[in-house]
Amino acid sequence: MSKLVRRGFLLRASMLATVVAAVGIAGAQTVRAADEVTQERLLNADKEPGNWLLHHKNFSATRFSSLKDINRDTVKNLKVAWTMQLGGVEGGGIWTHGGLEGTPIVENGFMYVTDGWGSVYKIDAHGGKGVLVWKMDPKTDHDWAGAVACCGVDNRGVALWGDLVISHTLDGRLVATNKETGQVTWQRQVADPDKGEVITGAPLIVKNMAITGVAGAEYGIRGWIAATDLSTQKEVWRTYTIPAKDEPGHETWKDANNAAATGGGSTWVTGTYDPATDTIIWGVGNPGPDWDNQYRPGDNLYTDSSLGLDASTGKIKWHYQHTPNDPFDYDSVAENVLADVPAPNGSTLKLALEADRNGFAYAIDRTSGKFIWGLPFVKKVTWTKGLDPESGKPVEYDANSPVQHYNAAVTPSRENKVTDICPGNMGGKNWPPTAYNPDLKLWYIPVIESCNRITVEQADPAKLKPREFWTGGGPSQPVRITGSVTAIDVTTGKIAGKAEMPFPMLGGMLATPDLVFTGLPSGEVMALDAKTLQKLWEFNTGGGVSAPPMSFSVDGKQYIAILVGLGGAWDKWFIESTPELKRMQPGSVLYVFAL
Amino acid sequence: MIKGKMSSIAALFIAAAVLSAPCAALGQSATTSDPTAAGKAVFKRANCFGCHKWHGNGGGGYGGDALSLRKTELTREQIIETVSCGRPGTGMPFFTRGAYDTVKCYGMNRQEVGSQMPQEAGTFLRPNDIEAVADYVIANIKGKGEPDYAECVAFFGTTSRVCDIYKTQAPPAANSDAANGKKQ
Numbered sequence: 141m142s143k144l145v146r147r148g149f150l151l152r153a154s155m156l157a158t159v160v161a162a163v164g165i166a167g168a169q170t171v172r173a174a175d176e177v178t179q180e181r182l183l184n185a186d187k188e189p190g191n192w193l194l195h196h197k198n199f200s201a202t203r204f205s206s207l208k209d210i211n212r213d214t215v216k217n218l219k220v221a222w223t224m225q226l227g228g229v230e231g232g233g234i235w236t237h238g239g240l241e242g243t244p245i246v247e248n249g250f251m252y253v254t255d256g257w258g259s260v261y262k263i264d265a266h267g268g269k270g271v272l273v274w275k276m277d278p279k280t281d282h283d284w285a286g287a288v289a290c291c292g293v294d295n296r297g298v299a300l301w302g303d304l305v306i307s308h309t310l311d312g313r314l315v316a317t318n319k320e321t322g323q324v325t326w327q328r329q330v331a332d333p334d335k336g337e338v339i340t341g342a343p344l345i346v347k348n349m350a351i352t353g354v355a356g357a358e359y360g361i362r363g364w365i366a367a368t369d370l371s372t373q374k375e376v377w378r379t380y381t382i383p384a385k386d387e388p389g390h391e392t393w394k395d396a397n398n399a400a401a402t403g404g405g406s407t408w409v410t411g412t413y414d415p416a417t418d419t420i421i422w423g424v425g426n427p428g429p430d431w432d433n434q435y436r437p438g439d440n441l442y443t444d445s446s447l448g449l450d451a452s453t454g455k456i457k458w459h460y461q462h463t464p465n466d467p468f469d470y471d472s473v474a475e476n477v478l479a480d481v482p483a484p485n486g487s488t489l490k491l492a493l494e495a496d497r498n499g500f501a502y503a504i505d506r507t508s509g510k511f512i513w514g515l516p517f518v519k520k521v522t523w524t525k526g527l528d529p530e531s532g533k534p535v536e537y538d539a540n541s542p543v544q545h546y547n548a549a550v551t552p553s554r555e556n557k558v559t560d561i562c563p564g565n566m567g568g569k570n571w572p573p574t575a576y577n578p579d580l581k582l583w584y585i586p587v588i589e590s591c592n593r594i595t596v597e598q599a600d601p602a603k604l605k606p607r608e609f610w611t612g613g614g615p616s617q618p619v620r621i622t623g624s625v626t627a628i629d630v631t632t633g634k635i636a637g638k639a640e641m642p643f644p645m646l647g648g649m650l651a652t653p654d655l656v657f658t659g660l661p662s663g664e665v666m667a668l669d670a671k672t673l674q675k676l677w678e679f680n681t682g683g684g685v686s687a688p689p690m691s692f693s694v695d696g697k698q699y700i701a702i703l704v705g706l707g708g709a710w711d712k713w714f715i716e717s718t719p720e721l722k723r724m725q726p727g728s729v730l731y732v733f734a735l
Numbered sequence: 736m737i738k739g740k741m742s743s744i745a746a747l748f749i750a751a752a753v754l755s756a757p758c759a760a761l762g763q764s765a766t767t768s769d770p771t772a773a774g775k776a777v778f779k780r781a782n783c784f785g786c787h788k789w790h791g792n793g794g795g796g797y798g799g800d801a802l803s804l805r806k807t808e809l810t811r812e813q814i815i816e817t818v819s820c821g822r823p824g825t826g827m828p829f830f831t832r833g834a835y836d837t838v839k840c841y842g843m844n845r846q847e848v849g850s851q852m853p854q855e856a857g858t859f860l861r862p863n864d865i866e867a868v869a870d871y872v873i874a875n876i877k878g879k880g881e882p883d884y885a886e887c888v889a890f891f892g893t894t895s896r897v898c899d900i901y902k903t904q905a906p907p908a909a910n911s912d913a914a915n916g917k918k919q
Contacts, residue, residue, distance in 0.1 A: 233897075234785045236857065283897040287789070290797060311896075334900045358796060597795060606900055609796035712785070713797040716854075 175248060175319070177300040179347055183415055190693035192246045195297055195342040196573060197690070199413040200478035203575035204651045205691035209698040212654045214735055215667045215677045221699060221734035222270045224263065228255025229705065229728045231293070233286020237726035238293035239707020241571075241687050243342070243648075244730070245298050246701075249694035252300070255728055256293040256707055257282070258309035260317055263730070265694050270732060274322030278309045281333075285311035288336045288607050290358040291709035296410065296571075297342040299350065301370055306350050308339040314350055314368055328373050330354075336361050336607050341410045346420060346451050349376055351411065357404030357425045357443075357471070360610035365407050365422055365447075367454060377454030381405035381424045381442050389441035392464075394542050397601050399436035402610060404428030405443045409473040409571050412492075414506055419457060420449040421478070421492050421506060425471035429599040430565070431552045432467075432612025437542030439464035444472045446494055446502075448509055458509030462496045464537060465544040467552045468523060468594070469565040469615075470498035477576050477583065478506060481631050493630065495574055495585045497567025500527060501628055513633035517585050517626045518568040522550050523561055552594040552613065564592030565615045566714060572648035573688050575656060577670055582636055583628045584656050586645030590621040592717065617717035625649070625658060625673060639673035643718055646710060648688030650700070657700060659685030661710060661721055665702055665731065683727035686710070700733040773864075774871025775890070781830060781858045783868065789890045790882035791872065801826070804876045814869040816841075818860070821853030828856035830865060 177193065185191070185198040189206045197203045210218060228238045238256030245252045250273065251263040257280045262273040286293060289310055298307040304325060305317045312331030317324050330352045331337035336359025344351040349367040357363060363381040368374070382403045383389035393400040404427045411422030427443035429435055445461040463470045476492040483489045492506035499518040504511055511532030523546050524534035536546045545551050550559050572586045596613040604610060623641035628634070643660050650657040651670065659665040661684040667677040684706025691700050705727040715722055769775075778784060786801035787793045793801030809817065820840030821829035831838055835845040835852065845852060860868070879886070887898035 234788070236782055236785065281895050281897070283891050283895040284899075287897060333896070597800065608792075609794050611795050611797070614795050614797055614800065709797060 176302050177247070178302075182345060190246075191248065192244065192690050192692050193300060195243055195245070195299060195344065195410045196412065196475060199415065201412045201475045201573065201576075202477060202479075202578060202651070203573055203649060203688065203690070204577055206653065207691050207693055207698045208653045210652065210655070210691070210700065210735060212669060212676065215655060217735050218667070218677050218679070218700065218733050219735075220679070221268060221732045223732065224270045224272065224730040226253070226255050226261060226703075226705075226728040226730060228257040228259055228293070229726050230257070230282070231286065232257075232282025233284075233289060235286050235289065235293045235712070238728070239684075239686055239726065240703035240705040240728055241294045241340070241707045242297035242703055243573075243688050244690055244701045244703070245300060246690070246692035246694075247300060251692070251701065252298045252305055253703060253730060254295040254297050254307060256295055256310075258295045258307060258315075260298055260305055260307050262305070262319070262322060265692075265699070265732070267695065268697070268734070270730070276305075276315075276317045276322050276324060278307075278313065278315050278324070278327070280309045281311045284333050285309070285338050288333055288356065288359050289338050289340070290355065290609075292707050292712070294340045294707045296340060299343045299345045301345045301348075301350070304370070306343050306345065306370070308341065308343060308352065310338050310340065312337060312339055314343065314352060316370070326373050328368060330366055330368065334606060339408070341408045344410050344413065344420070345370070346413050349451075351420060351422075353407030353409065353411070353422065355406045355408035357406040357428045358430065358609055358611050359607060360402035360404075360428055360604055361406060362401060362403060363405035363407050363425060365411075365420075365449065365454065379449060379454040379456065381407060381447070383441065392439040392441040393436060394438035395436050397435060402428060402604060403436060403440060403443065404430075406471075407473065409475055412476050412478050413451065414478055414490075417507055418451045419506070420451045421476040422447050422449065423471075423473040423476060423494065425473045426469050427466055428610050429612030430469040431594050431596050431614075432554065432599040433465045434543050434554050435599040435612060437465070440466065444470060446472060446476050446492060446504065446509070448506065460502070460504045460509045460511065460532075462500070462502065463498050463534070465542075467544070467546075468498065468561055470496065470563075470567060472496050473571065474569060475573055476506070477574060479576055479578065479581075479583070479630055481581060491630065493574070493576070493583055495569040497563070497565075497570065498523070499563040499568035501583075501585065502532060503630070503633060504532075515628070515633055515635070516568075517628065517635065518563050518587055519589050519624075520562040520591060522591070523547055552596045554596060554598050557596045558593065560591055560593050560619070562591035563588065564590035564617075564619075564621065564717075565594065566590060566592070566644070570646070572646055572686075575649035575651035576630070577651045577653070579653060580670060581630045582670065583630050584649045584651060585626045585628065586648050586658060587624040587626050588621060588644040588646075589624055590644065590717070591619045592617050592621070592714075593619075615713070617714055619717060621714070621717035623660075625656065625668060627673060637673045639668055639675070643721065644710070646684075646686040646706075646708060647702075650689040650691060652691060657689040659687070659689065659702055659704070661685060661706055661718070661724065663704075663724070665689065665733075679733070681729070681731055683729060684721065684724040697734060702731050704729045704731055771867075771871040771874045774867035774869070775875070777860060777864045777868040778871055781856065781860055781864075781868070786826065790886070791876035791879075792882070804872050805879050807877055811869050811873055814872055815865050818865050818868060821856075823848050823851035823853055825853070828854040830856045830858065830860040832859045
């Protein structure tokens, strides 16, 4: 802390003493030394309001910036301050182009962003303009990785640690780059594309470890979360999301196919960390094959679950499963937002909030994994009549039945091979992050209001091959898909507002004291009133937005930044539900707005 | 700097290997004399492998089930028609400019095919491109068994690790992990 205070003092001193050049230089050198990112700084990330040090802004994933020069009254004057063309648009594997899904990280006026193929860009944002300082191209193996990336050529950003920028590549590497020089200091292969594993998420740094999640549940992987020691570059722990034969939970895989070995459970969205209990909270993806749950009778732990892990050992402390024996592809990879709210009895509820692909928002006790409340946040849910108010399980869930049928009339199965489900398999909310305003206790969800059609194909173990799809069917899009921003009052667990959107929300949210920001795949970036969700400002970037906005300040001025360039799977697999989006061209641009 | 030198040496070596064809070790390596090289280029450029995969086996996934070109029974003429006109009611798009409008497909125009109208491909192909890709499928994909390393390298070259899994015919690596249990 003392270092920080000192640095702040010197910064101010250097700005005031503009006539003494020597003071400016001395100040700059001190800033460099203080730029080391430590656990202490990450724990107190919100005490550096001008910076955005972690992927989700802080360990609690609020994505709430307290900066308020851009506010309800001034936002109408928001305009483009500067832009920067980035790269990584080229295709590879089964993909014709890459896209942008990252959250910029900003520290002391320098911004770090990634493109879809994992190149890292350091940008000097001082002086009201953006200047590229360096670009680190990890030379990702396009064909190796792109052929097994189920859902696009994506990279969601970097983390900072010490004097390093920590990032992932689609082809499975953890890369440490020197923050000053842009030279790769070391790299480590964490995931194996030969097994269908790729990495799209940003790393989470906890106590000198980089925590990595993996994608590949559509390719028969067995998911995991891995911790790499950033000093020794060795693996500290790797926790599989599907228990081995001697571990608790293995009994929830009751088949004779050894389905657990290829049972999915990917972890491709960056999780959160609760320092009070030294717990990492991380979401787990769908079971595989996605749509043939008769192949894998049992609850299929820990797929579709939120996990609480001991940060030091990776041991699973608790779990909460949302959709047991999932036949819908309703994964639970979404971030868990950590929020403390007053309980009726005067105590404090320590919540983990998750907006699930299955269309329900959940609050669980993050110290125990116990269900507190849940409610549908999408307009239409057909797969279940609702959640049991005690357990939070879907009311049709039958613990004695190896295969779940939920609302059997619409649930995909070998007997019900073609069926329409709501939400569609992209979910009520996919990876795009929510934001939480801790003053208003409002939680903002970027919603995909959707139904789609599932066609089941009985999974045949003889067809199980590494690097080949393992889905037991596939979706099609006979129904138009729209979106909304839906706000939930976390103190009551009720919907506080819904702003309808013409397209699905594929980018994510930013909250400020009286605004929320988001973007649309049709190109618009917008600001809504935090309480009424009324639109107060909009700018069309001309490119599809599939990344979340963030805010930072430099030289005392507040900015909003967002990456623009449609990434993900939408234009390959889901475009028929939004025909107007066919006009959106691939792109790769950083937009920065200011008053 | 050393890295740069090494890649130029490697490039020289590869160039020499290609020039000294026929090279049995590389199998069907794409030399200029390969009569289906143009068709392979179309297969890549028109993103056929985006759904059918490089090996043509297609497969399921989020996009639905692209048919296997290895198991196809279509003739050269039928492949040409399918590429030109797409397959009504499926995800297979049409690649001929004016299909179902100025060019009738399966004897139908846009009105007659109605809701079964296939999607327009991202790239339009000229008739000689379509013939070339059909020839490539007939010569290199149709009727073939399981894809192997030589075939993969012939498609991608050796600069990517994409073909490494074909080097050995080991069982899926993922299977052994569950048995080994949690790694620390």
